[in-house]
Amino acid sequence: MARYVLARLLVALPTLLLVALAVFLLLRLIPGDPAQLILGDAAAEEALADLRRAMGLDQPLPVQFLLWLGRAASGDLGQSITNGQAVAPLILERFGVTASIVVAAVALAVLIAVPAGMLAAWRQNSLGDVAAVAAATLLLSIPSFWLGLIMLLIFGLWLGWVPVVGYVSFAEDAWAGLRFLILPVLTLALIETGVMIRMARAATVEVLRLDYIAHARAKGVPERLVLSRHAFPNAFAPTLTLVGLVTGGLLGGAAVTETVFTLPGLGRLLVDAIFARDYPVVQGVMLFVALIYVMVNLAVDLLYPLFDPRVTAG
Amino acid sequence: MRLRANLLIGGTLTAGVLAMAAAALAWTPHDPLRTNLRRRVQPPSADFWLGTDEFGRDVLSRLMAGAVTSVGVALATVAVALLLGVAIGLAGGFLRGWTDRVLGAVNDTLLAFPGILLALGLLAVLGPSVWGIVLALGLAYTPSVARVVRGTVLSIREREWVEASRALGNGEGYTLWRHVLPHTAAPVIVLATSLFGWAILAESALSFLGLGVPPPAATWGSMLAGARPFMEQAPLLSIAPGVMIALCLLGANLLGDALRDLLDPRDGP
């Protein structure tokens, strides 16, 4: 088991390095002088030269990368061009908003989708199963931003149950904060439920076909235990992998949700930065999100043996 | 039974969207770009079947023109992703060794960026334009294709009929061409339909954010963005483009499901 953990960690490290390299190179692709981009067109030649030296732009590219990497690793992601704020704390602050929505949505989706998918597989080809699959396919075909708009229309404008714009942090006022979060979480959860029901169902169908399920039944194990104790761990493992991918997808696509519900999250930060050509922020966000994604998948890998011990055998 | 339903509905929806896009190239009821500020945000009427938008433009025409954009971008994106992905996947799977390791590292790096994050980053560099979007999305989807192709090649290589071919004295190149390559077609086709759906979704999301094809071009995403301030008074503006996107996605998903059932079982025992 320790060997498995170590192996996974070691694989993650070079990936992270390459990701950092990719992000670094990406923004070096922009035509123009980075110092000028930061200081603006009206900057004096001397100031530009000073900044270039400070940023290490006179050094060869690999050295620049290492300098940048070193600073990033110690938490310094530069300053925002638009308002001079330090990028790293800004990202962390905004990440809190995004993370709370994403985690809640994924958790809700899993809680609904896994039992629903397993039950559908248990009664394969029944009316309930067909309905579940149809509903799931429908749900995952709906664009999240459109669903968000419709939800706002119905629950915000027509019914007036939730506020349409604004945001209050959970830390300040839990109840108010919850009202702002319910709709985005519900929207995302609905769509991801569609994705996960199909996976949970397919995995369960596969598992129920196997001999050890028949063996459990042959021992007289009641059906509910067959499903929960025997089928569940084996069917959940592939679903767990999907959870990692879905979480990443939601993190990456958070921009749209946050735009619809006007939430001050990480995605919105990225989009605003792209419009404003605020490259340090763009760079910082991309690096941060990719890092989180790699860690999420690592966590999934580390949890996997709990459900399928065979992977540790190598 | 389920296969036929999927095929029928999925095929019809997808064909319908493609037909709408093709038709829009030749004709739309009104000029989708013509504004008329006196006729802003009108409800459906005999002249304008779905009403007008915030600039007085005919919604139906813009929907049809949007189909052209979305379908065009999606098809181009899938083409780019397939071209690059198949090449990378085949190279890695056939050649193995260092080539495979390097390509694999590149692939894994691209895969480490979730969802449209990579596309967003590339757009920050390239600036919004049709080709920028196609390139950005295409690159974002390439690693998925490469991974599927490489995985298929590696698994087929180990099948006994491939070993039999080698035992006959056939060269490695001939064996790979004749006995491995044809089997990669099925998974790639299935993946391509999924990619088509995702590309439509991604393109709409990007144009909703304002990073898509620049205005005044009609895209479903930007139509949704523009409809937001008028949500209460003209809900149809918010509903219609979304329905189109959803129908496209549904069609692509169902078609993909049907193709997967059709093509896979025949491969193997």
Next chain:
Amino acid sequence: MNPPVLEVEGLCIAAGARRVVHDLSFRIAPGEALALVGESGSGKSATARAVIGLLPPGLSPDGGAIRFEGAALHAGSAAWRRLRGPGIGMVFQEPMTSLNPAHRIGAQMEEGLALHTRLNRAERRAACIAMLERVGIQDAARRLNAYPHEFSGGMRQRIMLASVMLLKPRLLIADEPATALDSLTQAEVMDLMSGLAREQGTALLLITHDLGLVARYADRALVMQHGRAVEEGPAAPLLDNPREPYTRALVDALPRRGPARLVPPAPPLVEARNLSVTYPRRGALFRRAEMFQAVDGVSLAVHPGEVVALVGGSGSGKTTLGRAMLRLVPSSGGQLLFRSADVTARTGPALLDFRLACQIVFQDPYSSLDPRMRVRDIVAEPLRLPGGMPPEERHRRAEALLAEVGLDGLGMRFPHALSGGQRQRVAIARALVRDPAFVVADEAVSALDATVRKQVLRLLREQQRQRGFACLFVTHDLGVVEEIADRIVVMQHGRIVEEGPRDTVLDASRHDYTRALLAAALRRPGTRPLAGG
């Protein structure tokens, strides 16, 4: 008289509109062992599942009655479910999927006890340990915490047996329990099962296609074909003197030894000298990968026109050696000679000569043929090389060979439209189309039904006699060896432990391992018993 443990009357099972079991009736007395015998498609497995009430989706009972200890069993009833475990137990065929990979074996064994008995935790644990030791698992107390993937196939089968017999069922259904195991392990597991059943007075319903098992472990036998009962009666007389034609065909399909053949002496055609093959095995994270010695300095010569059987259990290295002699796997030491010329390191056109003259027939009829090619093209493909033959000529020859192997007119079909036996014939045709001098048959008939196996072996033997090619037949089945071999070579742990003419090795073997293999090869009814053990 005690009521029968199981009474089946007029049982019918349907798969949709089609009936797979017609009007089947039999009974089993307490402690008795009944074998349901048949080939694939006979309906024997469906019957077994029906008795325990676990028919797979797609099959449903269509009539008839099942009575356990006198009480009728109704579909879906709670009474039936309560019987599963303490009343009726079942052991399955595939050891690799019969235990839940996500749970430790201790938990899986205790589950049945927890459900059906009132023993407390400590008592359950003690019972499990005792049973594990009874089935031959060492260090039982510690092994309770292990996961199934840590055990070999044979051990998993024993663990499953243990967990079923813990509940002391009155009837044990064993569905092809030994098919997926190699011959030595087969005998051990079957002996264990039979012993446990006798100890506990458990009746046994044995589902099998292997007449040897029937002869050794069953009191009575019921032969099934296409879902119907063909013949029934006490096991030994049934097999020695079958009345019905189908039963007789099954018994005839058992291997028989023909007269020994004298092959004219000649210098070896293909010869391995001190050949070694090593595989890297995945080692620990930072240590170099360990090397596993699959074949260890083996010298083997095959002469023109002779059939050599290469025999051994799993892990003996026989498959690897067979492939190494065709240069399908790289060797790590030693020499390979073809017609006295060294071909160990040849490449390019020189290697092509070797390839043209030496061919292989694989074991799995389902994956050795490219599913996207038509049968005729598969057989014609070898004629591409060395080149220069026009396509019409290639097709003509392929069709001619298809007719020779009994597949006339099937050339335009795809492999998935053929049966397993037919596909194997295609594989043989493909191997023979270039008139090779040397053919390796790698477990070529192991995946086939008994009657089909007989036919394919006969085909192979006829072709070999006619064309005179040398043949290396790799197999674990000593019955096959009896039918076809001139010489036998026995391998264990990568080395040859015995070799000699067929009759000598079979009747007067000198090595312990050979004798163990022979003893495990069960007594065949109606033939001379295999001696040596």
